[in-house]
Amino acid sequence: MKVINKKGAITVPRGFKAAGVHCGIKGKRTLDVALIFSEKKARAAAVFTTNKVKAWPVLIGQKHLLAPFHRAIIVNSGNANCSNGVKNKEKVKKICQLLARLLNIKGYEIFPSSTGVIGRDFPHKKVTSCIPLLIKKLSRTKGHEAAQAILTTDTKTKEATVSFSIGGKTATLSVMAKGAGMLHPNMATMLIFMTTDVNISKQLLKEALKIVTTRTFNMINVDNDMSTNDTLLILANGAAGNICIKKKGKDFFHFLKALGMISYYIAKEIVRDGEGVTKVCEIHIQGAHNTDQAKQAARALADSMLFKTALHGADPNWGRIVAALGAQKKLKCDFTGLTIMVGRYPVLKKGKPYSHNLKNARAELKKKEVHFTIDLACGKAYADCITSDLTKKYIEINAKYTT
């Protein structure tokens, strides 16, 4: 089982078609609407934003999720369709109605999704007028265009595929994603769409997605807060022909492994393509009281502007780590036995500075991928998270996003 960075990934699993077109929300003929279609009825599971302010397509998607089967996902970039008055909710319904009629499916079998600027009227006529073209273009080879159409400040598409065998059948799981602009996605949108031909019950699909999200997308997701539009959605259409996975046996765990691998891969790709990011940093916390405490410690660093800038400057300023951890009121730890390792070099070991390692630590920090291991010496629990450096380019991109 291996994750392959594959263009057009979303249409690799059997029975899925996709298309991406330019409908005019964005300028310069940029692709801005994507459609994913399953030829067979698919079971769906989703994780939506926990933000109290939710975009209209998210509110409608939450309702549609209650249906037993689904057939399509329509996504636009360039407008978040959020905080812009209730009349814009009706526009989403109109899009679903038209799409349903032309595809000969039900409106509730469709997931609408949007990303872009908040607070602007949604130009739904641009979308509806290009729906016939979108449907016409639906193809087993247009997955890459769909992946392009959902991007905002991303510099490239994020696509991947993993194949695995289940009950003697070969199954495939694919993903297309758009990045959160920054590490801390409580104010940037992360859209992740997955397709798989595995045959699995809706309940177990939901459980698998939840388990994996906690360990991957939520660990690049400081504070567990999300934007107004964040959506992680998976469609499983059963075209692989395996016997339906209905219990947590070998097949389930095989699927879970594939889902976990592809999710970790995409989570890291999202961080790597974050706004202005030049390096990715994996933080492993160990020796914590319990898992929650380990996660809290990991996030304290992942969220620290000083940690992220020091990472950028390859500065082994471990005092910032001590200060950031010590500032966490809920962290039950006295930090006297703290160990901090950059790569395999301890710069602080059981509370004692290892100054002779600073040169090696600096060399590690200059790499494109940096690994920190931090032992709190308070217990046996651990957690991992992924963060990025904070750069001037980030400021440049974000200082003038709407203008």
Added chain:
Amino acid sequence: MKVINKKGAITVPRGFKAAGVHCGIKGKRTLDVALIFSEKKARAAAVFTTNKVKAWPVLIGQKHLLAPFHRAIIVNSGNANCSNGVKNKEKVKKICQLLARLLNIKGYEIFPSSTGVIGRDFPHKKVTSCIPLLIKKLSRTKGHEAAQAILTTDTKTKEATVSFSIGGKTATLSVMAKGAGMLHPNMATMLIFMTTDVNISKQLLKEALKIVTTRTFNMINVDNDMSTNDTLLILANGAAGNICIKKKGKDFFHFLKALGMISYYIAKEIVRDGEGVTKVCEIHIQGAHNTDQAKQAARALADSMLFKTALHGADPNWGRIVAALGAQKKLKCDFTGLTIMVGRYPVLKKGKPYSHNLKNARAELKKKEVHFTIDLACGKAYADCITSDLTKKYIEINAKYTT
């Protein structure tokens, strides 16, 4: 009553002397040790960092604070004397012992304080060897040199004085401060030293400092977390000759007003001189359920990298404000009646976008001082906080602090 930006402020109140010298912790003959001395016994109150990792001088200062009277404050910059092994605690004691002997006071009448890099051995001999010179230089005119000696990445000293009458006597309150490097002082050090000739009981001095801190220094202090060295210290020597303030009457509230004014002024100056800051932003939250909720909303914005970069780019991207507020799980509000004003221009009024004001909002955002008023429409409570923009210069300064 008016705050005056006065050089050498710390020695304006009667009975206070100060000095600042170069002892060699920093290079290039930069002033790096300061001494403040009260000719009379002074009552003290202090707020120390809430970080679980505390620098040695903070731990010793907390103990010394238990004494009824104090006489001196010694502060160095360039080395935080933190997370560097217990032998460095002894060094602080030695400094206090020598200073006490030469000034003919008690060791516990001295507050030691440090700021700078964490995790390095403390070069106490550099400090002790210059103590005789520091004492020799003590003067009623050297306050400005003391203010210079405590700076780290600050671009200028932060000093101010306010005069007021109490019980027929003219009293003075002065301050010298070094800024937190950034808005979020949980990882940068903020040192604030105040001198006053008011005669006030130790208990009421403590209460006044607490009340004022909540409304000023803690509202530039996102999350109420602090660095390993943060210290706010006031010495009141009674030299003004007023009858000792022992109850919360007219005199107390007069002193409280002066303390509040000078603290708000200095808090704003600290933000203004934050690393790479080009503009200061006051956020007024109203219509909140209660004060805690108002504070939480204010901090959600003050702490948002996207808000701070949009501020920098003068980008009236109010969707980021909606998303940042909505992401606060503990904020009891549905945001349907939200109003957002930039200066006097609403860009969102009772949940409705006011696009025609975006041009005026952009003009407001281009000013050096920006005011946001946000009405949550959920209640009657309010809170204020001060934040800054996030700039490329910030990244530049912080990417290579220790190197």
